[in-house]
């Protein structure tokens with residue numbers, strides 16, 4: 001039956017609602033009958049908790065059974081049990097069994113309130129475990145594939161080689177069949193673009209944060225701040241074509257008039273636009289931490305005869321420094337991981353250059369180009385993407401750890 | 416009657432003491448709400464003047480007028496005049512930053528900067544250009560901390576963060592910080608309300624010593640404290656100055672029934 005999944009979801013929902021109201025009703029009935037006997041009896045939990053308890057007992061067994069059935073079905077179950085109908089029946093009967101078991105326990109002393117509490121804390125634990133296990137899985141697969149790559153290409157070639165041309169010939173007898181995987185130029189390109197972006201984003205972001213938190217009127221702040229944060233919500237591909245179609249030609253013409261050779265794809269164009277994109281990452285968080293500095297410190301400084309800018313420079317910024325540094329580091333990891341803008345505005349050529357007006361490429365862009373199109377999954381070319389990804393992961397992880405360290409170090413000192 | 420009494424007071428005192436501050440018909444508003452009504456008050460040089468009264472009566476508001484800390488609050492507006500050494504501090508030509516350097520302030524909750532003890536004290540002198548070389552700073556820090564009675568406790572850990580001190584020590588650090596810029600007046604808004612009796616006693620003694628050099632205005636909720644440290648007491652109620660006079664007289668022989676009720680604890 002094609003709609004079995006839909007039907008079973010619908011049926012389970014109905015069952016859940018029924019279970020809840022059944023529980024509530026039973027609890028109320030029990031309460032009535034007991035208080036009728038004696039006024040001494042105090043009902044421990046509100047009827048709603050009994051309802052929730054019954055509903056939980058209805059949901060969990062059927063959920064567990066359903067997951068087990070789904071995983072065992074393809075290989076381990078006999079034909080008659082593997083049918084869709086069988087699953088539906090299992091689901092419903094487990095739910096009903098749970099329901100009956102739970103509603104029998106409803107009594108004046110029964111601590112449904114605490115049971116529901118436990119159940120919810122378990123749900124929350126499970127949710128957080130999903131995130132943890134996903135991260136873990138991604139890291140393991142990265143490490144694994146990276147090791148496979150390094151069994152084909154030596155670590156030193158990858159880390160110190162200057163030549164990057166990962167294209168491998170389709171036939172073994174073609175020339176240059178091996179490809180070469182010196183990633184230095186890619187790392188350098190990443191560094192160059194990130195540096196340009198941060199040079200734009202840090203001062204502008206910081207100054208706008210200071211203006212927003214210390215100088216702007218509340219009215220200006222209420223509309224300017226969301227507006228600034230919209231910058232972060234613009235899809236990066238939009239930034240990308242803005243960089244490629246507006247900034248880059250503009251820069252080339254401008255360079256031409258000054259007698260400079262600026263290629264139409266350049267690190268500068270990508271870095272500039274990326275810098276604008278990450279301004280809100282710096283400003284928003286910095287604004288929050290500057291705002292979080294207690295008003296009493298501003299008053300204390302003002303009462304000593306300090307001007308506003310002296311207060312900002314000598315009291316607020318030092319106090320907010322850990323937060324500001326971590327916002328900058330987070331923005332840096334964002335810049336390092338950015339792909340779209342670079343693909344569109346900085347080019348694909350792995351040039352080793354410090355000239356920001358030439359085309360360069362970055363780690364993320366290379367990962368993208370390595371994996372676009374049909375791939376063999378064990379060629380060094382494909383595996384190189386994992387190695388690059390692994391380096392990227394280590395880099396951003398390192399930055400984030402550093403950010404945390406700085407925050408913690410100063411927090412100890414100041415609080 | 417109060418006014419004649421005030422007049423008498425002035426005449427007695429004026430032979431020895433000079434009025435540092437003179438407030439005339441001072442009205443203060445927060446937006447449309449009036450917080451102070453026609454305050455006339457003289458604050459004598461080298462005396463401790465305490466402001467008492469029930470919560471919300473405008474003591475802090477008056478105190479914040481004296482160094483124009485009210486400027487920070489957008490909705491606050493001030494009418495009338497306050498003269499400091501004869502000059503109206505609400506005049507257009509007044510440099511607020513300079514005024515605040517002349518009038519130090521200690522807040523209810525100790526608010527040391529998240530800097531070292533040394534830097535906390537050196538902060539004011541540094542921004543006011545009182546320091547030419549390192550030895551100047553060292554000297555100012557040492558004398559200020561000594562005057563604030565904190566030197567013995569912190570002289571071996573001047574580089575430690577000021578926020579790491581105890582509450583009472585922090586408050587004395589804030590006093591040292593205020594003294595360091597060499598002000599003429601020190602305003603204190605319930606400086607002991609967060610402190611235990613021992614720390615309070617230390618600070619009260621300090622206030623007594625400081626009045627040799629500075630004019631001090633202190634807001635307090637403790638009758639005993641007002642009686643112990645101040646020479647003049649002003650009692651406020653609902654934004655008006657009800658009674659003002661010598662502390663001894665206010666506490667032994669108040670002229671106004673409200674004052675009497677308040678200081679005897681009968682105030683409802």
Ligand SMILES: Nc1ncnc2c1ncn2[C@@H]1O[C@H](COP(=O)(O)OP(=O)(O)OP(=O)(O)O)[C@@H](O)[C@H]1O
Pocket residue numbers: 445450469470471472473474475476477488
């Ligand atoms: N920032 C402000 N905005 C609006 N109204 C204020 C502000 N500060 C004080 N007020 C009002 O002004 C009046 C006087 O307040 P003030 O803080 O001067 O009282 P206070 O005598 O210091 O009281 P307390 O003993 O509780 O500190 C109060 O009615 C208060 O609500």
Ligand SMILES: [Mg+2]
Pocket residue numbers: 474475476604634
């Ligand atoms: Mg107050």
